[in-house]
Amino acid sequence: MQLVVETVDLTKTYDNTTVVNKLNLSIEEGDIFGFLGPNGAGKTTTILMLLGLTEPTSGVARICGYNSTREPLKVKSISGYVPERIGFYEDLTARHNLIYTGRLNALSEETIRKRVDESLDIVGLSEAANQRVQEFSRGMKQRLAIADILIKQPKVAFLDEPTSGIDPEGVKEMLDLIAKIAREQKMTVILSSHQLHQVQQICNRVGILAKGQMVVEGPLDQLGREAFGGGRFRVELQLAETTAALVDCIKRIEGVLSVERSGDLLLVSCLEDLRPQIARAIVDKGGLLIQMKIQSYALEDIYMKYFTEV
Ligand SMILES: Nc1ncnc2c1ncn2[C@@H]1O[C@H](COP(=O)(O)OP(=O)(O)OP(=O)(O)O)[C@@H](O)[C@H]1O
Ligand SMILES: [Mg+2]
Numbered sequence: 001m002q003l004v005v006e007t008v009d010l011t012k013t014y015d016n017t018t019v020v021n022k023l024n025l026s027i028e029e030g031d032i033f034g035f036l037g038p039n040g041a042g043k044t045t046t047i048l049m050l051l052g053l054t055e056p057t058s059g060v061a062r063i064c065g066y067n068s069t070r071e072p073l074k075v076k077s078i079s080g081y082v083p084e085r086i087g088f089y090e091d092l093t094a095r096h097n098l099i100y101t102g103r104l105n106a107l108s109e110e111t112i113r114k115r116v117d118e119s120l121d122i123v124g125l126s127e128a129a130n131q132r133v134q135e136f137s138r139g140m141k142q143r144l145a146i147a148d149i150l151i152k153q154p155k156v157a158f159l160d161e162p163t164s165g166i167d168p169e170g171v172k173e174m175l176d177l178i179a180k181i182a183r184e185q186k187m188t189v190i191l192s193s194h195q196l197h198q199v200q201q202i203c204n205r206v207g208i209l210a211k212g213q214m215v216v217e218g219p220l221d222q223l224g225r226e227a228f229g230g231g232r233f234r235v236e237l238q239l240a241e242t243t244a245a246l247v248d249c250i251k252r253i254e255g256v257l258s259v260e261r262s263g264d265l266l267l268v269s270c271l272e273d274l275r276p277q278i279a280r281a282i283v284d285k286g287g288l289l290i291q292m293k294i295q296s297y298a299l300e301d302i303y304m305k306y307f308t309e310v
Pocket of ligand 1: 019037042044194
């Protein structure tokens with residue numbers, strides 16, 4: 001399968017400081033990839049190299065097989081980019097800004113008209129179409145930036161901190177919008193952020209960058225298991241009496257990976273939230289459940305784990 005985004009030992013050095021260090025990334029079609037890392041980790045620099053906007057010091061960046069350094073025009077034609085600092089012509093209307101983008105991309109006037117209306121509709125800005133961008137809130141500008149990349153229907157979109165500076169409700173709407181577009185337009189999305197709890201809601205893969213190096217990368221579920229050597233969820237339960245037969249019947253539930261005793265608690269590691277199945281198994285065996293709670297391994301835990309070790 002053709003990778004949409006690929007880097008091989010991608011490296012960028014500014015004045016003897018290596019800010020991206022031998023990065024190897026593989027992102028497949030349809031992925032929503034959460035590119036995580038603290039301030040200064042090298043996320044934006046990596047995105048700029050992928051888009052052919054800055055040259056790597058060494059290594060290779062490719063988009064859909066095209067070399068970002070040698071074929072930057074080809075790469076730009078299939079990539080959408082929402083930069084950290086969005087820029088529009090403030091004194092033009094939302095519609096005119098999008099028309100301008102369409103013309104820059106050499107689309108026909110008919111295609112432009114159609115796509116501008118569609119894009120404004122998708123991001124929920126149809127009613128503000130004829131308003132000048134200077135009157136837009138930050139959240140509206142972010143949505144206009146998403147509409148702007150939809151004009152050229154890219155195969156891949158790079159969104160650099162698309163939720164920064166918007167309120168919690170706006171963040172949720174923005175994330176839902178990104179997930180919907182990725183699904184409906186079959187667009188691969190790379191989303192950079194340091195707000196972990198946000199990206200984990202929509203990303204299927206994540207990579208955590210620290211000081212220019214990828215410290216962990218992969219599907220969310222797998223990372224949870226690797227990082228903690230167990231399931232993605234841990235159910236803690238207390239029984240009136242813990243018998244070997246009860247432990248055994250919990251172990252036999254599909255999706256349960258392990259059952260351990262810890263004092264008078266049982267710790268069940270599992271792939272999904274199996275509380276109803278566990279409760280039923282205990283009751284069916286004549287056991288008495290005193291309490292049960294679940295803990296999920298959020299990306300934040302993974303992030304914290306890796307960052308305390310770096
Ligand atoms: N043009 C430049 N010249 C010199 N150093 C630079 C340049 N651009 C970035 N850097 C440095 O490279 C490092 C990585 O920066 P980058 O902007 O890629 O990080 P980031 O992960 O996007 O951070 P943030 O979350 O703050 O956006 C930083 O230390 C930054 O100061
Ligand atoms: Mg950045």
